[in-house]
Amino acid sequence: MKKLLLTILLASPTLLFAQGSQVNTQGIKALGMAGAGSALFVDETSIFYNPGVFVNMKGNAISAGATAVMYRSAFREQGSFEQYNTKFKISPPFSVFATFGPKDTWWKAGIGIYTPYGGSVDWGTEWPGKYELNHLSMRAIYIQPSLSFKLTDNFSFGGGFVYNVGSVDLGRSIPVFDSNGQAGAAKLTGVGTGTGYNVGIYYHLEDAIAISLSYRSKVNTKVTDGDAEFTVPSALAASFPKTNFSAELPLPSSFNVGVAIPLSSQVDLAVDGTFINYDIYKSLTFNYKHNTDDIIGDDPLEDTYQDKKYLNAFSGKVGVNYKPSTTLQLRAGAGYVVTPVRAEYVYAETPDNNRVMASLGFTYALSSKLDLNGAYTFQRILQRTVTNTVTGLNGTFKTNIHAPGISLTYKW
Amino acid sequence: MKLFNNNIKVYAAVAAISLVAACKPSIEIDEPKVTTQQVDFSKYIAVGNSLTAGYADGGLYLEGQVNSFPNMIADKMKRFGGGEFITPYFSESQHNGSGYLRLTALVNGQPVLEPVTTALAIRGFYNNNPEKPLYTKFTGTAINNLGVPGMRLDMSEMPGLGTVAGNPYFERLLPDNASPLTTYQSYASNQNHTFFSFGLGNNDVLGYALNGAAPTLDPTKALISEATFTEKYTNFINALTANQQKGVVSTIPDVTAIPYLTTVTNQALLAAATAAAGMPISAIFIETKSGTRPATDKDLFVLPFSSSGLLGKPNALGYPYGLDPRNPVEDKFVLDANEVIEVQNRVIALNKVIITIAASKNLAVADVYSFFNKVKTGYNYNGIAISNKFITGNAFSLDGVHLTPMGYAIMANIFIDGINSKYGTNLEKVDATLYHGVLLP
Numbered sequence: 050m051k052k053l054l055l056t057i058l059l060a061s062p063t064l065l066f067a068q069g070s071q072v073n074t075q076g077i078k079a080l081g082m083a084g085a086g087s088a089l090f091v092d093e094t095s096i097f098y099n100p101g102v103f104v105n106m107k108g109n110a111i112s113a114g115a116t117a118v119m120y121r122s123a124f125r126e127q128g129s130f131e132q133y134n135t136k137f138k139i140s141p142p143f144s145v146f147a148t149f150g151p152k153d154t155w156w157k158a159g160i161g162i163y164t165p166y167g168g169s170v171d172w173g174t175e176w177p178g179k180y181e182l183n184h185l186s187m188r189a190i191y192i193q194p195s196l197s198f199k200l201t202d203n204f205s206f207g208g209g210f211v212y213n214v215g216s217v218d219l220g221r222s223i224p225v226f227d228s229n230g231q232a233g234a235a236k237l238t239g240v241g242t243g244t245g246y247n248v249g250i251y252y253h254l255e256d257a258i259a260i261s262l263s264y265r266s267k268v269n270t271k272v273t274d275g276d277a278e279f280t281v282p283s284a285l286a287a288s289f290p291k292t293n294f295s296a297e298l299p300l301p302s303s304f305n306v307g308v309a310i311p312l313s314s315q316v317d318l319a320v321d322g323t324f325i326n327y328d329i330y331k332s333l334t335f336n337y338k339h340n341t342d343d344i345i346g347d348d349p350l351e352d353t354y355q356d357k358k359y360l361n362a363f364s365g366k367v368g369v370n371y372k373p374s375t376t377l378q379l380r381a382g383a384g385y386v387v388t389p390v391r392a393e394y395v396y397a398e399t400p401d402n403n404r405v406m407a408s409l410g411f412t413y414a415l416s417s418k419l420d421l422n423g424a425y426t427f428q429r430i431l432q433r434t435v436t437n438t439v440t441g442l443n444g445t446f447k448t449n450i451h452a453p454g455i456s457l458t459y460k461w
Numbered sequence: 462m463k464l465f466n467n468n469i470k471v472y473a474a475v476a477a478i479s480l481v482a483a484c485k486p487s488i489e490i491d492e493p494k495v496t497t498q499q500v501d502f503s504k505y506i507a508v509g510n511s512l513t514a515g516y517a518d519g520g521l522y523l524e525g526q527v528n529s530f531p532n533m534i535a536d537k538m539k540r541f542g543g544g545e546f547i548t549p550y551f552s553e554s555q556h557n558g559s560g561y562l563r564l565t566a567l568v569n570g571q572p573v574l575e576p577v578t579t580a581l582a583i584r585g586f587y588n589n590n591p592e593k594p595l596y597t598k599f600t601g602t603a604i605n606n607l608g609v610p611g612m613r614l615d616m617s618e619m620p621g622l623g624t625v626a627g628n629p630y631f632e633r634l635l636p637d638n639a640s641p642l643t644t645y646q647s648y649a650s651n652q653n654h655t656f657f658s659f660g661l662g663n664n665d666v667l668g669y670a671l672n673g674a675a676p677t678l679d680p681t682k683a684l685i686s687e688a689t690f691t692e693k694y695t696n697f698i699n700a701l702t703a704n705q706q707k708g709v710v711s712t713i714p715d716v717t718a719i720p721y722l723t724t725v726t727n728q729a730l731l732a733a734a735t736a737a738a739g740m741p742i743s744a745i746f747i748e749t750k751s752g753t754r755p756a757t758d759k760d761l762f763v764l765p766f767s768s769s770g771l772l773g774k775p776n777a778l779g780y781p782y783g784l785d786p787r788n789p790v791e792d793k794f795v796l797d798a799n800e801v802i803e804v805q806n807r808v809i810a811l812n813k814v815i816i817t818i819a820a821s822k823n824l825a826v827a828d829v830y831s832f833f834n835k836v837k838t839g840y841n842y843n844g845i846a847i848s849n850k851f852i853t854g855n856a857f858s859l860d861g862v863h864l865t866p867m868g869y870a871i872m873a874n875i876f877i878d879g880i881n882s883k884y885g886t887n888l889e890k891v892d893a894t895l896y897h898g899v900l901l902p
Contacts, residue, residue, distance in 0.1 A: 123488035128881075128890050130492055130540070177892050180844030224845045224855055230866075230897035282901035284567045432490060440844040445490050 074116035075144045075163045077456040081410015081424035082319060082368020082382030087307030088251070088261035089319040089370060093146035093458070096161035096195045099249030099263035099307070100207035103148055104157040104197035111147040114422070114456025118142060122170065122400050126177045126444040127434070133176040138169045140186075144456075155200075161193045161209070165300075172397055174234075179222040181440045182397040183234070189215035189270070193247060208248040215270045215298070216240045227282040237294065239275025243268045245300075253309075261307035267329065268300040277337060279350075288349035292339035301326045301359075317370045319382075323363065327389035330359040355439060362389035368408070376414040380424075383407045393438040400446030402433035420458040427451055493887055500707050500884045501655040502543040506605050507531030508649045508701065509660030509711075511863060512872070513608025514630065515548075519860035520561030520577075521610055521630065523551045528866035528896060530873035531606050531658060537877060537888045538656075548606040549599035549634055555582035559596065562859045564852070565902055572852055574768075574859055587625045595625055596633040604634060607649050613668070614661040614693045615685050617646040650700035657701050657708035658827070658876060662815070665690065666808055667716045667862070673763060674800035675793035684807060691814050702822050709825040709879050712812045714833035717761060717801050720851040721861035723837075725762040730772060734784060737773055745772075746789040749797045753789045759798035764851070764861045766794045825883030827876040842871060843894050855898035866896035 073079070076094030079086040087098040093110045095102035122135045144163035150156060169186035172178060195209030216239070223233040249263030272295060279289035307321040334354045341350045368382025386404040395401060410424035430448035437443075507513045507529075514521055515529030526532075526548050535546030551558040557580040566573040587593035609631045620642040622628050623635045631645060665685035672682040701708060716722070727745055734742040744755035756762075766772075772790075773781045780788035796804070812830050819826050836856050839848035847868075848854035851861055856868035864872060870893035877888045 121488060123490055125490040125492075126890065126892065128493055128887070129892070130889050131892070132488075132490055134488065177843055177894050179894060221844075224867075224898060226897040226900050228900050228902060230900060232897070284564075284902045439841065441841040442843045447488050447490050449488055 073165075074114075074118065074142045074452060074454050075161075075165070077114045077116075077422040077424045077454045078380070078410065078412060079368075080116070080426055080452070080454050081380040081408050081422075082370065083366045083384035083406045083408040083426060084364070085307070085319040085321040085366035085368035085382050085384070086309070086370070087263065087305055087319075087321050088253070088259040089307070089309035089317055093148050093159060094144075094161075095197075096146050096148070096159045096193060096209060097144070097163060097247075099251060099261045099305070100159070100195040100197050100209045100247055101205050101249035101251040101263070102197065102207070102261060103159055103195075104155070104199045104205045104207060105251070105253070106148060106157065108152055108461055109148045109150065109157075110458050110460040111145070112422075112456050112458035113143070113145045114454060115141055115143040116424075116452050116454030118450065118452045120170065120448070120450050122172075122397075122430075122446060122448040124172075124176065124178065124397070124400070124444055124446050126442075127436075129177075129444070133172065136171040136173060138171060140169050155198060157197045159195045159197065159209075161191070161195065163191055163193075165189055165191050170398060174222055174232075177444070178397045178440070178442050179232070180224055181221065181437075181442055183220040183222060185217070185219045185398045187215065187217055189213055195247070203254060204250070204252050206248070206250040208246060211245040211247055211266070211268060213243040213245070213268050213270055214240065215243070215272075217272065217275070223279070223281070225281050225285055233279060233281040233285075233289075236278045236280075237275055239272040239294070239296075241270040241272035241275075241296075241298065243270035243300075245269075256311055259309040261305070261309075263305045263307075265303050265305075267302040267326070270298045270300065272296050272298070285349065288341045290339050290341065290350075292337050292350070294338065295336045296334065298333075299330055301329055312369070315372045319368050319370065321364075321366045323365075325362040325364070325389065327359040327362045330357050330389075332356050332358075356394065358391055358394055359389040360391060363387045366406075378412040380410045380412075381408065382410075392433065392435045395433065395435040395437060395446065396440070397442070397446075400430065400433070400448060402431045402446070404428055404430045418460050420460070422456045422458065423454070425451075425453045493889075495887045496885050498541055498884075498886055500541075500880075500886055502538040502541055503656075504544055504605070504652070504654045505531075505535055505538055505546060505656045505658070506607055506649070506652050506654040507534075507658045507660075508697075509608045509658065510612045510664050511608065511610035512663065512869075513606065513658070513660045514610050515606075515608070515869065516610045517858040517860070517863045517865065517869075518561040518563070519858075519863075520557075520559040521551075522558035522561050522577075523553070523556035524866075525561075526550050526558075526606075528869055529606060529608065530869045530876065531608065533870060533873040533891045534658065534876055534880075534888070535605065537873075537891065541886060541888065546605045547601060547603055549601065549604050551582045551597065554580065555597055556580050558582045559594065564859060564899065567901075572859075587629075593629070595629050598633045598635075598637070602636065604652075607634070607652070608660075609634070609645065611664060611681065612645055612661060613664040613681065613685070614697070615665055615683075615689055616680070617661060617693055617697055618644050620644055623648065646697050646700055650697070650703065654701075655706055657706060659698065659701065659708060659710040660829075661697065662690065662694070662713045662811060663716065666713060666804060666811070670716045670796055670800075670804050671721060671763060671862070673791075673793040673795050674797075674804070675791070677793075684804070685811075687807070687810050687814065690811050691818075694814060694818055698818055698822055698824070702824075707824065707884065709827050709876055709883070710815055710819050711827040711876065711879075712815055712830035713808050714829050715805055715808055715837070717796065717804055718833055718837040718849055719862055720849055720854070720857045721764045722761040722796055723849055724764050724851040724861060725767045727756045727758050727760060727762070729767075730756075730762065730783070733767075734773055738784075742784060745783050746786045747783070747795045747797060748789040748792045749795070749799070750792070751799075753786050756790070756795070757798060759801065761796040761801060762790070763794050763796070766790070769794075823883075825879040827879040829872065829875055832872065832875045845894070845898075847871065852899045859899060865898045867893050867898045870896045 171184040197207030245268035253259035366384035406428040408426040669684035
């Protein structure tokens, strides 16, 4: 049973952290430009995009935002007339950013609490890939205190410390059958923590150009005492004890370059490019505290190791911001993400491929102190026909993501 | 404007709901392109042996019949003009048919098997011989699944096989007034079929291998010659294609790679004997055609040997069975290294015959031989490890020879692949994850 129960590792939560449902919704303004704007928006959300920027804010601000990420994937096995969809779910990433410090000086402090990635995919227990995955939901909350410093009027830098709390809930069918022919099931739940940092520098010439360079470190989330529970025929109960598992889920480092250029007094253009060092993600290992062996000459529950073999990834985003009046800004953007996932390592948890995205957004000043921001993004993970080299699942995946978001900013 | 203000909550709610509804991602992945079809699936018949019939766990019973691979193929043909497919099911009240083996417990990690003896379809015994059960006859006339467990190619032209003295699974298909001279070939080829699958030939090798290639007068345990095979195969295919019908024929698997012969190994027996004796046992002695010798890892023991309780049992002279060269493991329990090669080579030769005949008649080939080799190596199907391991390999049922419903579903796909690639049809693959492997208590 060694191999047939290779089980748990096959679905790695990391992917979902990393790609798949990944929609960068931390700043609703940037969301309205498909993620561009790290060099354009000088506000509290810069804590996330580039902590070297927010020292340039005129005052202080606090904002809270939420997004409804609606994510749906579909699968059609090769040559099949049947299509399977993930259940419709809305995952609600949120973010809170606040800045503190005296006005018009050389430093500012800030804190961001945000959900960088995370989401939920549920294929159910009745689809051809059920032995790869039933469902996976991930939550990660990043807490990032930050400092931002101004060296000259044109040049600033900053950094933040990232503390991450993540949770995972994963279920899959396992091919052992009770007397009714019902397949077994595995359920893994766990909470992990990790740390990292975020640094950036910012250069701007008033009414000419702004450049943002930022670097997010790798964040290694360690799950040490996850719970593993199995539903199996009673004859195998002793071989599948309730046990604990540990695993390390690395989130890759990334380097972002953003440029903002005013096209006219009312229109700004922003371009961002991000290099993501995904090739550190080579494999995933799950260690079970309690391993069992020798049932019918096989080992039911063993530590598992699985190849991922990610490539480096890149995303490019471009957006425009238009200010028709002092109280209203309108924006639009588009982007493209090159997937880090090789075709033969595409798993159902994140049926990834290159992705196109388009966004619209606005900011409306309700008063001199209160801004309402809204955005809507549509993303499509392009159709991809794959044969997974590990599980053998062979078919076509396609994913659409819709995500409306809203935030309120209070400035003082 | 006032009206608008009064209703603003309603407008907002409507807007929010329609936004969410519009956002609910709907996706369409294009269906496979369907090409114009050259094949008439309106009456498909399945000709073959136990594998065709859906035999599993050492018996033929209703669940196995329902999960036969021809049933699955016929289901996929429906989209492309396939007609009704009638399987000679056992009735609900006799759903356990011939009886079969069930796994009742795991003791120290080892399976305990028990025969199912209720709800059988046994109507009597030929000559009151308990080894020769007769089964409740199927009452329908038109039958599409003509699979007969135990049927051999070299018996396909043998009159009398459909009588109570012959093959009981064939006998139960025939009407009471059938001529005792009815042969399986004449019966199968007179069904007015438009398409057929043909899977005879395994038993002509398997029967020999499962008996350890021991000398015997039993014709069901003989090894077919290439000449006889060619003659009978040609005759049968000629009969089935008399009206230029299309069909699919299957190659013969390497029968030495099935759990029946791969589970009980020399190493396992040595370990068991050592444990039982409380001292190191270094050799298991086997009887071969060229004399008695110690077994090697290339000699294959049959599955029932492990539960026979014979190993180490002293004979009248006090020599422990299999552990003393003067009381070796009998030939019928061992397919020795030379016999393994003999069987493997014969299978290869017979498959060449099959492929040649299929090509001459423009028939599709289901490469079951390659598929079983793949199972022997082990591979992953949609996250399920498929191998020839007994019980845990998911493909083979508890008799170590026949398949599980999941195994049959994957086998159906081998046929579907063969049909699609030969005739350019678009038969959908069977989703084998809908079917189970070995059932555990």
